Amino acid sequence: MSDTVQTARPESPARTAPDGRRRLVVLSVDAMSDVDVPFARTLPNFARILAGGWGSAEAIYPTVTYPNHTAQTTARTADGHGIYANEKVSPGVRVPDWFWDARDIASPTIFDLAKEQGLTTASVGWPVTGWSPSIDIAVPEIWDRAGLEQTLAVLRDASTPRGREYVDRHAGEISWERKQVFGRFNTAVATDILRTDRPDVLFVHLVDVDSARHSTGRFTPEVKEAFERVDGWIGEILDALEDAGIAEETNVAIVSDHGHVEVGRCFRGNNLLVERGFVRLDESGDVSSWDAWVHGCGLTGQLYLNPEADETTLEKVLALVEDWVEDPEIPVAAFHPLADMTEDYGYAGPFLGVLEGTSGTNFQNLWEGRSLYGRFDEDYTFLISQHGHLPEQDIQAVFAMAGPDIAEGVRFNRCTVPDEAVTFAHLLGLEFPEADGVVVEEILRVAVTG
Structure with missing residues (x-):
């Protein structure tokens, strides 16, 4: 819930389109934080949006991209919308599938x-919109x-x-050097959609700041x-609104x-689970069977128990995690049972609970090496900065x-x-059932x- 207003509303009348x-248009600048605002205000197109209303936004847990972008379209935490991480928990898989x-x-x-109210919708690069049953242009x-x-x-x-x-019209805008880069492509598609289809609702994801960090x-x-x-891309999108003749009737948001958090170390909890026999490997070093698994989620890890494990195994796994928390050589600061995470953060998933790392500890799914x-x-050779920490920690979106x-x-x-999504719905005359x-x-x- 938002806090105290620091500046009063002006009394100038609202601009109204001829038909009301x-x-x-919602533009996600992935990983933009409130401490970036002074610099962003020096840039012409960020400044146009920031001149309206702005403030910090506390993320839902986990503070990673897919759960939070889904909260921005559902007004729910992970307990309600079900997207508990970027990647689906996949014990023994080095590169799990994402929640596409x-x-x-x-x-x-x-x-x-x-869709129920007859509005036209579009999304470009927005997470968890693949095979959408309700978006007109996804x-x-x-x-x-x-x-x-x-790809x-x-x-x-x-x-x-x-x-x-x-996609076919703008495929050449995707950059592919060492990895996929979609910023130029997403902008070209979004501006084309605005000029051609003039949708009532458009959500666009721009990830370059996050990648650079x-x-x-x-x-x-x-x-x-x-x-x-x-x-520059925001400017192109704002220009496209003008070209389409719909700028005066469009509310534009920037969200993140x-x-x-700066990363100081990478932790592979599954490596320790292998040492203790809770994860077993075959001759090639692949996972052959497992009792427990640490699903890396940025700066926290999610402790997963094999659904077929018995009570004795559960007790042994929880005892091991207690040892990790107490061991100063292992960068796990706390273990939060799932019931506590649901009550405190509206978080749910197929886990026993959450491993909170010491400051700057990045969790990985891998089990090889150290x-x-x-x-x-x-x-x-890993990331220099990361997220996935508890929502109240560090700088805000x-x-x-x-x-x-x-x-x-x-x-x-x-x-x-979630407040953002409720606000978007209100501006469109819509209401979430929950x-x-x-x-x-x-x-x-x-x-x-x-």
């Missing part, structure tokens, strides 16, 4: 609500590590029929360059999903809006990511009544 129509599929979401999305975030050709095939398959037309650190020249690049890799180790229904110059202290948030009234030009 309202549209919504919109049909995995367990609660209604804003796209579902909009070009989801999805890739195949095998390469660009395979284009799965992207076409996961897109809606109209979305496939945009993972690979170079929280505040580096590369992160600055990523912000400047994203600012988490902050970042259990611990430090930043000063010669063979450290951002929620900003500008448009005909948004007051200008408003600064609020704090909202939550919500873990409330409207961020402080940024509205006209207060909520009733």
